Amino acid sequence: MTKEALSKKAVLLPGTLEMLILRSLERTGEPMHGYGIALYIKQISKEVLLVEEGSLYPALQRLAIKGLVKAEWSESETGRKARFYKLTSAGRKQVTEEVAGFEKILEAMLRVVQPA
């Protein structure tokens, strides 16, 4: 991990991790295990967003408690048993809302940041 990446990671806005997880699950459209989700976010963000396991698992538990994802044990690609997370219908609704909200904020921020 480069120093640059570390500093980038700190930029992750609080509360966005849960949205990222939900969005990842939505985009792949299939159940993923924790490692898969972390990997996916890393890849899609071109290694800018690095998800620490230390935040990933509590976030997954929070989502499960809220009923936005559902966890199930099944066989992974390597033939091992792993816990796969799946978007629930409530989670699908939530992700649409959150993404819309996030885009709004992002747009607003860009307008402030960009030169006139």
Add this chain to the structure above:
Amino acid sequence: MSKLAEFRRRLIQLGRKSKVDTELAEEMRQHLEMKVQANIHAGMTPQEARFEAQREFGNRTRLQEESRELWRWMSLESFFRSVRYGLRVLRKSPGFTAIAILTLALGIGANAAIFSVLEAQLWRPLPFPDSERLVEAHLVLRERSRQWDVLPVRVFQAWRSESHSFTNMTGYLYPQNRNLTANGSSERVHVMAVAANFFDTLGLAPERGRAFSSDEEKPGGNHLAILSHALWQNRFGSDPGMLGRVITIDGESYSVVGVATSSLRIEYFYDEPAIFVPLAMEESKVLRNLYAIGRLAPGFTPEGAQTELEAILQHQLKAEAIQPEPTAAVSNLRETWTQFAAAPLYFFAGAVALVLLIACVNTAGLLLARGLARQREFALRAALGAGVGTLIRQSLMESLLLSVGGSAAGTVLGVWLVQAMSTFIPDDMLPRRAPVEFDTRVVLFAIIISIASALLVGLVPGILASRVDANRVLGQNSRSFTAGRGQRRMRSTLVSIEVALGLVLLFGAGLFLSSFIRLVNAPRGFEAPGALTFHVALRGNDYSKPEQMQRYFRQLTDKLDSLPGVHEVTLGSGLPLAGTDLWGNVNVAGRPPISKYGLYVDVFAVTPNYFQALGMRLLAGRSFDPHDDAGSTRVAIVNRNAARELFGTEDPLGKVLEYVAAPGRGVPAEPPVQIVGVVENAQEFNANELPFEELYVPFAQKVVPSAYALLYSDAPRGTLSSAIRAAAYDIDKNQPVYDMQTMDERIDESVSGARFNLVLVAGLAGVAILLVAIGIFGTVSYFVEQRTQEFGIRLALGASPRKLLAHTIGQSLLTGAVGLALGVATSLALGRLLRHALYLVPHEHTGMLYGVSIYDPLSLVCAGGVLFAALLLASYLPARRATRVDPMVALRHE
């Protein structure tokens, strides 16, 4: 909805707790493995790969715990943790725990007990369907603004037929003691005359047979009876054939048409009615003790109903050209039937609440002292990261545990108290005979006051404890730190409050004691030690004529006179402390009337030796003599009060009194009487009363159907009473003798309510003073213990033990003095507030205090003195220890 789903998910996870743990562990292990594989894939050696993966992953156990915690109820878990911790702490100091629990148990138990009494006596709805919609309607005299016990039948009927505020309206006469003969034996039972729709209005149709119909309200058509369920069961063995059978009430036949349901219990009168008979409504009559009961129609309020009845009443009065004197009043039936007990019960509830308050303050003080002792513990925990909230919660938890223990013990105590109370509460003090019991409401109340007490007890010490400066406390290497200023001040404040509350109760007890002493020694106006009295009320067709009644009483007197050992016999239509049934309104002949209706007087028809036998002092003129008979001039004797009201300072002898007939008020016309004597006032109904105006007339000149006999005898009570019953049985076996008591017993009964009040208040004050003493003892002990080292130094430097003792006691007396001042102020303010509830209202028989000022300085000084003595003792015992400190030991401590 989503909260509910979340709750369900958490609950499911809670159920499979161990599984969640292993699953999380497994999941993370898998994750790590994948990472390792990826690292190997990227070209690391297996060791490097594993090391790198673990480094990135961080503390797996911690992460696992964190993830798992999310599923839990944090508060619930830490709640159990503090329960466990609290229990451990309390177990470690059993003495403190026992005292605190006992203190709270006393407070909570007494409160639960009084609550159960209030609930069962005052608040519980009457046992009729939808009974809170039932109201009583009666008349109130404008001039005296209190209930008038008279209601013209015409007004009642107008109310019943014209009002729209009620779905049903009925009436009843106050139950009367009458003589029931059935199956060959007689007994006295209470009979209640009721209007036809009585059972309908209460919503309880007879269980068997039928209710009365409206034709049966007419005079003559009313020789019918409905038995109460209890009478039917106990007296007639639940005989299903009772309907249609004939019973005899006061010598007249009544046929039984129904049996009431067992829920029809009317226990708010002196005796529960056992028989209901139709109320004979004579249009022209004004009935004494006739009351209307209505069931409010949906949407109507008592106030609305009152307005309507008032309009009907005024219309009636105008039609009869009577000046509008009374007004209509409508009140909740339950409150009306139980109101006489409300003031004393609320008063005691207040006193008992004070005791709980003292108990709470006391326990808070003890906790505070302990909090001081545990400063190091709290400081250490604060240093280790416990937040202010955690420390306060811990303190609250301990006090909650104490109060849970206290309320459990208190509930047991309460049950016992209630049982004890119900055996020695005077019969006539409580409106309902319903057993006072512990139901869910009482338990709920106990729980609520326990929680409130816990908050009260735990909050202050908790806040103070949490403010401990960890650096200061832990920096000192010994246990010799002393209380912070704030703590000491708080502690003194608590003690002062306790002393103040204690003083209020003690002062109250002083007032009741002083009142009781005055009551017992009050001039009764009569003196008849050893005299036995009893009542006979002649009923039935055999006594419809005056001669028949007179003959009976003449025979009775002769028979009693001839009993062995009897030396004096007298008769009266009433007796002191038993009252009389006769009354009249009089004006002085040849003078402008005193008021429109003259002076209201209670009338006693008495035999010539009445005053002598009762030891009533004649102030002027003569007593009656045998020549004052039916044929001679009608004469009368007035009591001192009536003489003063009628004549002021003038001599009443020889003056003539004229009766004012007032049919509208139920007062009959009588021939005038000439005053021949004045007699001293005698207590008429009760010891605690203002003297009434009384008129005495000769028994021979006024025919009465009911009389008391009083006699002196050398024979033992048992022999005498059976001889009396045999004599009465001989004359007429259908006229039973009842209410047999000696005058001494009547006196005792007349002060029994006051005695009960005294015992109760004194008991509460005793508990209070005990609690205050415990509180002070605890404080001073603590104070001494904290300053052992200081005392050691002082002693070493040459201070005399006596000086140390004075210093220590002085401190607590200072605190006590502040409390006493506060208590005096509170007592006087409370007294001002409660004055009206505590004292007698003229012409009524209520009032808890007699002849003592609410500001009675003697009671105040005594209360202060007793409290001061307790203070002194409670601080002396621990303070003595201060003087026995061995300087060497105290200093070596450092």
